[in-house]
Amino acid sequence: MIQALRGTRDILPEEVVYWQLIEATVAEILGRAVYREIRAPIFEQTALFERGIGEATDVVGKEMYTFSSRGDQSITLRPEGTAGVVRAYIQNKLYAQGGVQRLWYTGPMFRYERPQAGRQRQFHQVGLELLGCDAPRADAEVIALANNILQTLGLQNLEMDINSVGNGEDRQNYRAALVGYLEPYKNDLDADSQERLIRNPLRILDSKDPQTQEIAQNAPKITEHLSVASKNHFDTVLQLLRDLNIKYQINHCLVRGLDYYTHTAFEIKSNDLGAQATVCGGGRYDGLVKELGGPETQAVGWAIGMERLVLLLQQLDSIAVNSPDLYIVSRGVAAEAQGLLLAQKLRSLDLGVELDLSGSAFGKQFKRADRSGAVACLVIGDAEAENQSVNLKWLASGEQQAIAQKDLLDMVAELKAKIKGLKSS
Template identity: 85%
Template sequence: MIQALRGTRDILPEEVGYWQLIEATVKEILGRAVYQEIRAPIFEQTDLFERGIGEATDVVGKEMYTFKDRGDRSLTLRPEGTAGVVRAYISNKLHAQGGVQRLWYTGPMFRYERPQAGRQRQFHQVGLELLGSDAPRADVEVIALATDILQTLGLKNLELDINSVGDNSDRANYREALVSYFEPYKDDLDRDSQARLTGNPLRILDSKDPQTQKIAQNAPKIIEHLSTESKKHFDTVLQLLTDLNIKYQINHCLVRGLDYYTHTAFEIKSDDLGAQATVCGGGRYDGLVGELGGPQTQAVGWAIGMERLVLLLQKLRSNPVNNPDLYIVSRGEVAEAQSLILAQKLRSAGLSVELDLSGSGLGKQFKRADRSGAVACLVLGDAEAENQTVNLKWLASGEQQAIAQADLLAMSRELESKETFGQKASLTDLLKTKIAKLKD
C-alpha cells in the first residue's frame, strides 16, 4: 500500500471544518480592510528565494526543495509566501497602479524540516502584504488585523513580541558589534551558531540551544544601534499599539529568520497549547522589492501557520460541523427519482440538503437522518410523489406535517434572499417560522 510521504498528511473531512472556519474568518476580516486575494505559483526560479530570503539563512541553506526541470532550470517549491507575492507585484507591474497595494494569500509551502506537531514538510500559511507605505501606521494596521483574526477565532492568551532590526546601515553596525561580542565565546556556541558568526550573526540570537541562549542574554541590543530615524519609527509603532490597546513586549532577541526584514519585526504567540507557540510572524521589508528588480517600495506583512492554528482551535472549540438543513428520505422508484429533483431545487434555493442514496428501508434511512444533524427530514413515498407533496418531519420533536413541494420551494427561494454572512442558522429558523404559519 502506498503511504503519504513523511512530512505530509491528509486533512480529513472531520478536520476540514476548522480550516474552512479560519479561511472564512480571514476572508471576512481582511475583506473589510480592503485586502485583495492574490494566488501565486507554488514553484518559482530558485534565484528568487536565494536573493529574496538570503543564501545565509537556514531556509535557503538547508530546507528548500530544489530540483532541475526538463529544461535544466533550477526550480524551488516555495518555502514561504512573501517572495512569490513580491515577484508577482513586480512582474505584473502592480506598482504602476500607484498608491498602496493590500494583498493576501493562502496555500501550501514546503520546507525540509523534522516533522512534528503543527509543523510538516508541506505546511500551509495564510498571509498578507501591504506594499507602498513606509508609515508606522501600516505596521500597526497589519498587526491589528492579525490580532483581530486570532481573537475572532477564539484565541485569548495572546502575546505580541516586537523589536526593530533597523535599516541596512543599522544592521551593518550591529553585525559588527555582535561579531565582536560572540567571537570570544565561539567554542561555546552550538555548531549552527558558530557557522552563523561570519555569515549571519543576527541569527545567533534566534538559536534554540540553551548554552547559546545563555550567552546571548548579555549580547548588545540592536535598539542601541538604531539611527534617530529608525528609533522614531519604532517609537511611533509602539505608541500606536498602545492607542489601540494592543499589549506588547519588546523582545531584543527577536530578529526573525529571513534576511529581508527591516525596522519592525514581530511575533504573536499563544500559550493555549500549554507551551508558548508562535502562531503569526512578520515585519517590515523595505528593500525586498528593489532587491528583486522592482522599484524601491516599502512594505510590511505577516504569515500565520495554519497547522499550528488548527491545533489551537481543536483544543479551544468544537469542530464547526457543516450539518445539512434538510435530509431527504425516499422509498419507491418514482419517489427516489423525484427526491433527486427536489434536492437539487432546494440546494439551488440556498438550503443545505443531504439526499439518502442507500435505497434501504425507511427505518434505516430515518436513523441516518437523526445522525446527520439536520433540523428536519423530508419524506417522499410514491404517494407523495404523485401528489407533488412531501412529509416534513422535525427531527428534534418528531412532529410531522404534509406540505406541497411548490410551497416548500417558494419559501426556500424567499429565504435565500435574506441570508447574509454568518447567519446560516437563522435560515433554518426562518424556514420553521414560515412552515408554521402555513400550517396555521
C-alpha cells in the same frame, strides 16, 4: 498501499470546516481594509529565494525543495510567500499604478524539515503585503489586521513580541558588537550557532538551545545600536499600538529568520501550542523590492500558519461543524426520483439538504438521518409519491406532519426560520 509522503497530510472533510472558516474570515476582514488577493505560482526560479531570503539563512541552506527542470533550470517550491508576491509586483509593474499596493495571498509552502505538530513539509499560510509606504502607520495597520483576524476567530491566550532590527547600517554596527560579545563563548554555543557566528550571527539570538539562549540573554541589544531615524520609527510604531490598545512586549532576541527584514519585526504567539507557539510572524522589508530588481519600495507584511491556527480552533467549543438542514429519506422508484427533484429545489432556495442515495430500508435511512445532524427529515415512500406529498419529521421532538410537496416549497421562509431557531438553541 501507496501512502502520503512523510511531511504531508490529508485534510479531511471534518477538518476542512476550520480551514474554510479561516479563509472566509481573512477574506472578509482584509476585504474591508481594501487588500486584494494575489495568486502567485507555487514554484519559482531558485535565484528568487537565494537573493530574496538570503543564502546564509537556514531556509535557503537546508530546507528548500530544489530541482532541475528539463532545460536544466534550477527551480524551487516556494518556502514562503513574500518573495513570490514581490516578484509579481515587479514583473507586472504594479508599482506603476502609484500609491500603496495592499495584497494578500494564501496557499501551500514547502520546507524540508522534521515534521511536527502544526508544521509539515507541505504547510499552508495566509499572508499580506503592504508595498509602497515607509510610514510607521503601515506597520501598525498590518499588525492591527492580524490582531483583528485572530480575535474574530475567537482565539485567546495570545501574546505579541516585537523588536526593531534597524536598517542595513544599524545591523552592520550591531553585528560587530554581537560577534565581539559571543566570540568568548564560542565553544559553549550549540553547533548550529557556532556556524552562524560566521555566516549569520543575528540568528543565534533565535536559537532554541537552552544554553545558547542563556548566553544570548546578556548579549548587546540591537535597540541600543539603532540610528536616530530607526529609533524614531520604532517608537512611533509602539505608540500607535498603544493607541490601538494592542498589547505587546519588546523581545530583544527577536530577529526573524529571513534576511530581508528591516526595522519592525514581530511575532504573535499562543500559550496553547507548546513549543511551536508562533501563529503569525512578519515585519518590514524595505530593501527586498530593489534587491530583486524593482524600484526602491518600502514594504511591510506578515504570514499566519494555517495548520497551527487550525490546532487552536479545534480547542474551541464555539466552532460548529457543518450539518444539513434537512435529510431526505426515500424508497421506491417514483419516490427516489421525487426525492432527488425536491432536494435540488430546496437547495436552490438556500437550504442545506442531504439526500440519502442508499435505497436501503427506511429504518437504516432514519438512523443515518439522526447521525447527519439535520434538524428535520423529509420522508417519501410509495404513498407520498403517489399523491406528491412528503412527511416532514422534526428529529429532536419526533413531531411529524404530512404536507404537499408544492406547499412545502411555498413555506420555505417559515421552514428556514424554524430550522435556524432550533440550530441556535
